[in-house]
Amino acid sequence: MDVDDLVARARDGAPRALARLITLVENASPHLREVMAALNPLAGRAQVIGLTGSPGVGKSTSTGALVTAFRKHGRRVGVLAVDPSSPFTGGALLGDRVRMQDHATDPEVFIRSMASRGHLGGLAWAAPQAIRVLDAAGCDVILVETVGVGQAEVEIASLADSTIVLVAPGMGDSIQAAKAGILEIADIFVVNKADRDGAHQTVRDLRNMIALADRGLDEWRPPIVTTVASRGEGADEVMEALDKHCAWLTGTGTLRKRRLARARDEVEAIAVTALRERMGDLHGDRRLDVLAAKVLDGECDPYSAAEELVSAVTDDGPR
Amino acid sequence: MDVDDLVARARDGAPRALARLITLVENASPHLREVMAALNPLAGRAQVIGLTGSPGVGKSTSTGALVTAFRKHGRRVGVLAVDPSSPFTGGALLGDRVRMQDHATDPEVFIRSMASRGHLGGLAWAAPQAIRVLDAAGCDVILVETVGVGQAEVEIASLADSTIVLVAPGMGDSIQAAKAGILEIADIFVVNKADRDGAHQTVRDLRNMIALADRGLDEWRPPIVTTVASRGEGADEVMEALDKHCAWLTGTGTLRKRRLARARDEVEAIAVTALRERMGDLHGDRRLDVLAAKVLDGECDPYSAAEELVSAVTDDGPR
The missing domain is CATH 3.40.50.300 (P-loop containing nucleotide triphosphate hydrolases)
Structure with a gap:
């Protein structure tokens, strides 16, 4: 995918390029990062x-x-x-x-x-x-x-x-x-x-x-x-x-306050999504499933399970 | 707070104890962990x-x-x-x-x-x-x-x-x-x-x-x-x-499947909440606010901001 070209056409308001970019958002495309970096200064x-x-x-x-x-x-x-x-x-x-x-x-x-x-x-x-x-x-x-x-x-x-x-x-x-x-x-x-x-x-x-x-x-x-x-x-x-x-x-000055809160929410949502993906993927296994089964069977309380999950994610450090 | 006593009374179905425990949930009390560990095997x-x-x-x-x-x-x-x-x-x-x-x-x-x-x-x-x-x-x-x-x-x-x-x-x-x-x-x-x-x-x-x-x-x-x-x-x-x-x-067998999904969601929600709290608190400062302002002013894209936040949380390790 030629992201630069797509972004350039979107800047010109080409409907197809816009539609394509929003589809990338819907599908959580890995290209999004690049797209948002290019678009952010224009918004x-x-x-x-x-x-x-x-x-x-x-x-x-x-x-x-x-x-x-x-x-x-x-x-x-x-x-x-x-x-x-x-x-x-x-x-x-x-x-x-x-x-x-x-x-x-x-x-x-x-x-x-x-x-x-x-x-x-x-x-x-x-x-x-x-x-x-x-x-x-x-x-x-x-x-x-x-x-x-x-x-x-x-x-x-x-x-x-x-x-x-x-x-x-x-x-x-x-x-x-x-x-x-x-x-x-x-x-x-x-x-x-x-x-x-x-x-x-x-x-x-x-x-x-x-x-x-x-x-x-x-x-x-x-x-x-x-x-x-x-x-x-x-x-x-x-x-x-x-x-x-x-x-x-x-x-x-309320406009800036509202937009700051919006940017804050967005950055946090992206960060949380990244962390959640890491929790799900961890070691390519189904750790969360295993922990959930333990909670359901009364072998482990939900807080201990969550703590185990958090430790696993943070100990791994960024990949 | 005497958590053991509260849990014992809730097990007997005492309405006040129940009400008190649900208030702890509403308020995200730090005692919740202990309470849930005690209640989980009974549920x-x-x-x-x-x-x-x-x-x-x-x-x-x-x-x-x-x-x-x-x-x-x-x-x-x-x-x-x-x-x-x-x-x-x-x-x-x-x-x-x-x-x-x-x-x-x-x-x-x-x-x-x-x-x-x-x-x-x-x-x-x-x-x-x-x-x-x-x-x-x-x-x-x-x-x-x-x-x-x-x-x-x-x-x-x-x-x-x-x-x-x-x-x-x-x-x-x-x-x-x-x-x-x-x-x-x-x-x-x-x-x-x-x-x-x-x-x-x-x-x-x-x-x-x-x-x-x-x-x-x-x-x-x-x-x-x-x-x-x-x-x-x-x-x-x-x-x-x-x-x-x-x-x-x-x-x-759908019952167990649904309940497993529920336990999974719960463990994940607790873990995500813990990580979000860590993001907000980080170094006792307002890192997320600073990052949000940069995004708003076009100095930084939201993905880079989120990545900085994730790195900070995971590098810190569990506290």
Whole structure:
């Protein structure tokens, strides 16, 4: 593989080169190291936006509407649809991608679904590297869309400069919403399907939740934007809210703090993955399997087993 | 702390001792090692059941109904409500626990919410240890209830012998369901709120999904049980399905395979946590922060940074 050529073409924004590089990330290619070293100095200019919410709130439609809004302003857009929920079904998001066909022929829009399934390092390992690929390729905006509520959502929030949490009317009461921890990760709330019954109530519930959170005066207070993404309504307002948040991030120095935390997480995830691989491979044998069997049979407690594993890895030293 | 005394009381099933031990797990207490060494030989007898589904499907109500069913058969039950979604709001599940009040005075039922928030090792680290506490304390059945769709769901499936996926009518179409990867983790599907409109359609959708999955003849084919948990309807049928699955697991040797994988994950999670702590602490300084800043400023690529970190940890050897 000619990494230099691939990187050069990706820098020019060639969609095939971009797709190829993200496949390298998905497959944890040994070439990645070289690729990231070449791309890293070019990255850091894109605005990274996370977009999350429960199944059925209209994430893909909203992403599509946002892409249209950004394109009207001439910005080059990368979309990364991450599916961390399933370690099995890589193609699960394809159905949604159909809804993004409007942008399929626009050379300034790059859309890609990415699975982090089965991967040792998971989302924390793969997503920042895929973002770097799009960033270095000159995307002004990178939208990272993820399914679901839960740990993945929190991880997405830590990847993005700004996180949009999508909510739809009638998708569960505010207690359920609070439970999912969305308040803590949302920089902007979007109530989609705002033409439906209950939209006002949802906005009210969110407003109360935000008020109760009792943030300090210097803190960002997440705005609530209403949209009907299927008709493109409200996308401009979401973009405005994003720009305001971006200005706040920059003005307060929060942007650098968030990005430092992101780089920290990425470096740690790569290091942990390297160490985990070493644990699995150790002496080409199945030491971890043997230790697990001992724990299961009550011959060894899990801490002693883990200690044996750690000693073996660290005593070996770097290979 | 008198660990021996605490363990002895937990073995007798004393609720306070159990609660105390699970708090030690939550807080990653340094005493845990000793506790787990004492408990490990006593564990391995409980049937571990995972229960998951999107917010609003009735997880807590279903858990309550299942507890009632198990109690009718004289089984001692432990309930662990894990909230992996929020690293921030530990008390978020308290609202639900109100619905479990029926069992609050039953000494043979132990109910506990557990947060894995902010924790280095997360759910993979904490949950197996909490399960071991309940197992060693003589629980015949341990119900692990978790919120949400996503990575946490997959993790729960890997913790449990049998996983119940709860679905409710009108909570999104089958494509959305497939997207969340629930088919791969479900041993038993429960359509709750089966008295509502659309229940038949939901059952049909699930049946089609299962048929399409094209499992081999020797594979387990997840049954679909309908319930109205708020009235206790269907709980006995769920219990029957669980018993059948348990017999299948044992008969095919799958039980040991699943538990071996669980022990493997646990040992690895403890080892990785130890190594991550070492990375963070190294020389009492902020080496990872310095490396992250270099990556952010384009002075160093993330792989070189990670390599420096790994070398530092492994060269130091065990402390």
